[in-house]
Amino acid sequence: MTKHLAILGGGCAGLSLAARAAELPDMAMTVIDHPDHQTRRDHNWGCWSIQSLEITGLEVAASIARKTWSRWAIITNTDRHIQTAQHHPYMAIESKAWLNHCRILARQQGVIFTAAKVTDIMPHKTAIELVAEPELPVFDQIADSRTPDLPKGIMLQHFRGVEIKTEHDVFDPECAVLMDFRCDQSRGIHFIYVLPYAKNRALVESTMFSPELAPDNFYDKAISDYCDHVLKTGKTMVLRREEGVIPMGFLAPRDDKVDAIGGNGGAIRPSSGYAFVFIQRQIETALASHKTYGKLRFKPPHKRLDLWMDAIFLAVIKKHPEYAPRLFVAIAKALTGDEMALFMSGLASHRLRLKIIMAMPKWPFIRAMFSRPWKDIK
Ligand SMILES: Cc1cc2nc3c(=O)[nH]c(=O)nc-3n(C[C@H](O)[C@H](O)[C@H](O)COP(=O)(O)OP(=O)(O)OC[C@H]3O[C@@H](n4cnc5c(N)ncnc54)[C@H](O)[C@@H]3O)c2cc1C
Numbered sequence: 179m180t181k182h183l184a185i186l187g188g189g190c191a192g193l194s195l196a197a198r199a200a201e202l203p204d205m206a207m208t209v210i211d212h213p214d215h216q217t218r219r220d221h222n223w224g225c226w227s228i229q230s231l232e233i234t235g236l237e238v239a240a241s242i243a244r245k246t247w248s249r250w251a252i253i254t255n256t257d258r259h260i261q262t263a264q265h266h267p268y269m270a271i272e273s274k275a276w277l278n279h280c281r282i283l284a285r286q287q288g289v290i291f292t293a294a295k296v297t298d299i300m301p302h303k304t305a306i307e308l309v310a311e312p313e314l315p316v317f318d319q320i321a322d323s324r325t326p327d328l329p330k331g332i333m334l335q336h337f338r339g340v341e342i343k344t345e346h347d348v349f350d351p352e353c354a355v356l357m358d359f360r361c362d363q364s365r366g367i368h369f370i371y372v373l374p375y376a377k378n379r380a381l382v383e384s385t386m387f388s389p390e391l392a393p394d395n396f397y398d399k400a401i402s403d404y405c406d407h408v409l410k411t412g413k414t415m416v417l418r419r420e421e422g423v424i425p426m427g428f429l430a431p432r433d434d435k436v437d438a439i440g441g442n443g444g445a446i447r448p449s450s451g452y453a454f455v456f457i458q459r460q461i462e463t464a465l466a467s468h469k470t471y472g473k474l475r476f477k478p479p480h481k482r483l484d485l486w487m488d489a490i491f492l493a494v495i496k497k498h499p500e501y502a503p504r505l506f507v508a509i510a511k512a513l514t515g516d517e518m519a520l521f522m523s524g525l526a527s528h529r530l531r532l533k534i535i536m537a538m539p540k541w542p543f544i545r546a547m548f549s550r551p552w553k554d555i556k
Contacts, residue, residue, distance in 0.1 A: 182206045185209045196284035209290070246269040251356065253357065336424075340382055348409050368400065438476065448489065509537060509538075
């Protein structure tokens, strides 16, 4: 008998799941998004290409990636470390390209798209009722990707960026800059992220890790200062802008009576804000459980040990933001490019984790452990 699945939220997780409808022939799917939903400005998803995982979402993403980089740099006032990957390059996927790709596949498989404001979820014995305006039919299963509530004081990753074209060639298109701390550190952890698409074209982003957002002109000034004094770009043309806020921490799902997916389902890696890879893994695992047990089971995609390490790391940089530049460089120096890619994608072995632990200054981490920061892990 056909079961009816409602996907709440048509963002990255919702559409990535809907795109796999062909693999769930015994399920009818409806994607429900808020009527006021405004398609977010096009932005990039950066992540590492890990083909060996055999995750369909990642393989497709790699095939439509705008660009990949086998080298990337982490830079501070005193250090410049470049990592090189043989197998797992960093890649940038355009959100519009990914979401359109998913929408087309979903529509081809008969997925229904509906606009409704869901205000409550009421599970009954044989079906789940959504209290919504306009009214909706009942469903057998819900995958909820609505944005979760953010606990007060949580660490946030917040950023504003511009894609620019320069008059002269100033970028090395073969080397991305994941973090350059040569910028204003007065408001907390702050770095510039550069994805060079060509010698004269790049995304330049001012990114902060802190509980408080900064005024828009803080990020804008950081970008123009970086262009003027570090890149020495001369005249530039702004082609596109992007901005965002990503929670870095341990979030409870929006409604624990139903399955949670995406950021709402714990897919955002607390210490980095990366989520795209983890969303694809969460969906792949759920599809595998459907194949084996006949039931779609959505689980948070991170290993407990990674969450535990992330909690301690976050506690250290929250208390001592001034340590951040040297901690990130120390991690980069301890690992090869491919190891970094595996670690950031949640695929670290114990040996690799130990390498990172050994590279960290011991006292700040031991002190942070006394506050038991892992108690927030859900
Ligand atoms: C600008 C930006 C850049 C990012 N860059 C990266 C990156 O480089 N790499 C990376 O790995 N991660 C990145 N992330 C983090 C993460 O990948 C994204 O946040 C990702 O979009 C999360 O997907 P999601 O489906 O969980 O949430 P979303 O994509 O935010 O989707 C949630 C959906 O729920 C809908 N919704 C909300 N409330 C309701 C309601 N009441 N009723 C119905 N629908 C509702 C929303 O309209 C939205 O469509 C970025 C995030 C942002 C915002």
